[in-house]
Amino acid sequence: MRHFRPVAIAALLTAAVAACSAPAPDATAKDSAAKPGDAIAAAVAAPTRSPANIARDKYRHPAGTLAFFGVKPGDTVVELWPGGGWYTEILAPLSKAGGGTLYAAAPWEKGLNRLKEWQGAKPDVYGALKLAEFPATGAGPKVPDGSADFVLTFRNIHNWRFGGKDNTAEAFRQIYAMLKPGGVLGIEEHRLPEDMDSALEEKSGYMKRSSIVAFAEAAGFKLAGESDINANPKDTHDYPDGVWTLPPTLTKKDVDRDKYLAIGESDRMTIKFVKPAS
Numbered sequence: 001m002r003h004f005r006p007v008a009i010a011a012l013l014t015a016a017v018a019a020c021s022a023p024a025p026d027a028t029a030k031d032s033a034a035k036p037g038d039a040i041a042a043a044v045a046a047p048t049r050s051p052a053n054i055a056r057d058k059y060r061h062p063a064g065t066l067a068f069f070g071v072k073p074g075d076t077v078v079e080l081w082p083g084g085g086w087y088t089e090i091l092a093p094l095s096k097a098g099g100g101t102l103y104a105a106a107p108w109e110k111g112l113n114r115l116k117e118w119q120g121a122k123p124d125v126y127g128a129l130k131l132a133e134f135p136a137t138g139a140g141p142k143v144p145d146g147s148a149d150f151v152l153t154f155r156n157i158h159n160w161r162f163g164g165k166d167n168t169a170e171a172f173r174q175i176y177a178m179l180k181p182g183g184v185l186g187i188e189e190h191r192l193p194e195d196m197d198s199a200l201e202e203k204s205g206y207m208k209r210s211s212i213v214a215f216a217e218a219a220g221f222k223l224a225g226e227s228d229i230n231a232n233p234k235d236t237h238d239y240p241d242g243v244w245t246l247p248p249t250l251t252k253k254d255v256d257r258d259k260y261l262a263i264g265e266s267d268r269m270t271i272k273f274v275k276p277a278s
Helices: 009-020 038-044 062-069 088-098 110-121 157-161 168-178 198-202 209-219 257-263
Strands: 076-080 101-106 130-133 148-154 179-192 222-227 268-274
Touching: 038 062, 038 088, 062 088, 062 179, 062 222, 062 268, 076 088, 088 101, 101 110, 110 130, 148 168, 157 168, 157 179, 157 198, 168 179, 168 209, 179 198, 179 209, 209 222, 209 268
Parallel strands: 076 101, 076 148, 101 130, 148 179
Antiparallel strands: 179 268, 222 268
8 A cells, every 4th residue: 555554564564574474384383372372374375275375475464464453373263254264274283273263155055166166175275164145044054143252254355346236334333233342353355545436436446535435434443554555556447357357367368468577566555444342
């Protein structure tokens, strides 16, 4: 984030150190959990992660991002709309290391089919993963109200604005209900500069910071912190095909491929909100 300052600089410095000193790939979360702050780094280094996902760590900064949000191994964590499971590969071993609980919540049940396959193929890693419907409609189990320490969503809020109907306010209302008092909502989202047309939020994949904050505060959340960790000043935010022009999607395929690879993944805001304790 080019014009906002992190609220907790010390936390970011700790995260950066953890990311740079991650244990070798054969390390386990259990091995490193004895030292404060090492559990996240060990989960990022888990040997069960796919090489293709590991290659994108340089853009997504998972160790620093999760440290900024404050996630710990013993927490009850909800990951919303996990998609291909990029963060699930990290959150599952992190949760297992401390006896925590991990929910994956998505449209029931198509949005969870890949994770169901993972549960069957790797029950030692994903067997304890709980699947839930989000947004909840009654078609499947939901995350119990007041049960989560953290709700995390990565590059998803723009999806709730698609299809001609804005479902974002209802999504935030349900997220608020999931969390315990004092619980944290962690958001990473493609950033649309404030001086660009807000109508782009419905089709470009980018969202304005002001929109995210407004939705969260309307649901009852309080802004708790912001981080530059996933910012990308090379991103110009103005592609005809939206954010999907950039990697990893590269919708234009070989057209200007080197140009978009040089830009890297999108410019992203990383924001933390808290559900008030009372």
